[in-house]
Amino acid sequence: MRRALALLGLVLVVAGVAGYFAIVLAVPALVPYVRNHALPSWLLVGAGLALSLLALRRGGAGRWTARIALGTGVGLAGLFAVFLYVLLAVPGADGPRLGAPAPDWALADQTGRTVRLADFRGAPLLLVFYRGHW
Amino acid sequence: MPELEARGAKIAGVVVDSVETNAELARAAGLTFPILSDPELRMIDAYGLRHVAGHDGKDIALSASVLIDGDGIVRWTSITRNVRLRPDAADVLAAIDALGAARP
Numbered sequence: 617m618r619r620a621l622a623l624l625g626l627v628l629v630v631a632g633v634a635g636y637f638a639i640v641l642a643v644p645a646l647v648p649y650v651r652n653h654a655l656p657s658w659l660l661v662g663a664g665l666a667l668s669l670l671a672l673r674r675g676g677a678g679r680w681t682a683r684i685a686l687g688t689g690v691g692l693a694g695l696f697a698v699f700l701y702v703l704l705a706v707p708g709a710d711g712p713r714l715g716a717p718a719p720d721w722a723l724a725d726q727t728g729r730t731v732r733l734a735d736f737r738g739a740p741l742l743l744v745f746y747r748g749h750w
Numbered sequence: 751m752p753e754l755e756a757r758g759a760k761i762a763g764v765v766v767d768s769v770e771t772n773a774e775l776a777r778a779a780g781l782t783f784p785i786l787s788d789p790e791l792r793m794i795d796a797y798g799l800r801h802v803a804g805h806d807g808k809d810i811a812l813s814a815s816v817l818i819d820g821d822g823i824v825r826w827t828s829i830t831r832n833v834r835l836r837p838d839a840a841d842v843l844a845a846i847d848a849l850g851a852a853r854p
Binding site: 652700704707711714716725727729733736737738741742743744745747748 | 754759761767773781784785793799804805811814815817821822826827830832833834835838842849
């Protein structure tokens with residue numbers, strides 16, 4: 617019982633972490649939501665850690681199973697957190713000043729035609745800077 | 751996209767990639783809006799959005815959205831602090847709607 621509880625906890629932690637990557641890689645429609653909000657994954661991870669902790673505090677056989685399950689779960693959760701919040705972090709930037717005239721430019725679009733800021737005058741323009749297609 | 755058009759707004763992408771790469775992307779993804787090629791990061795620097803050594807040691811643009819009104823004034827920006835984060839479409843549309851409210 618204690619072992620089952622501990623292992624169930626570890627399974628939930630793994631499911632939470634693996635689920636994040638499975639959804640981001642396999643379900644494009646959900647990507648914008650899941651990528652911005654890893655909360656469902658963290659809820660699963662949290663529930664898993666809680667179960668493993670509960671198992672550790674119970675009496676009976678399986679003390680080491682509970683310890684290993686909890687330790688592995690905490691380690692996995694830590695790696696997940698490092699990946700999400702450290703490896704994927706980028707330096708901050710101020711960007712263009714609000715209320716100031718937007719800097720002009722003259723750059724080629726995908727057809728080779730030169731496009732300037734002035735071409736968009738009279739309508740709101742959303743510029744989307746992105747990292748690249750690689 | 752239909753939501754942007756309904757508000758009379760245009761969209762343009764900005765990236766360090768070549769015209770050829772952007773042509774390929776536009777074809778593959780069926781994109782009809784302009785994708786500006788900025789390999790020397792001139793526009794990206796003008797907008798303060800260079801990410802030094804952002805990819806394989808090369809400088810690229812930070813992921814960012816910049817909303818410019820019809821008079822050429824910067825009205826709203828969203829600059830990511832983490833590559834997985836993007837602005838919600840609803841936030842972008844709200845910013846565009848706010849432009850309309852500010853200009854009767």
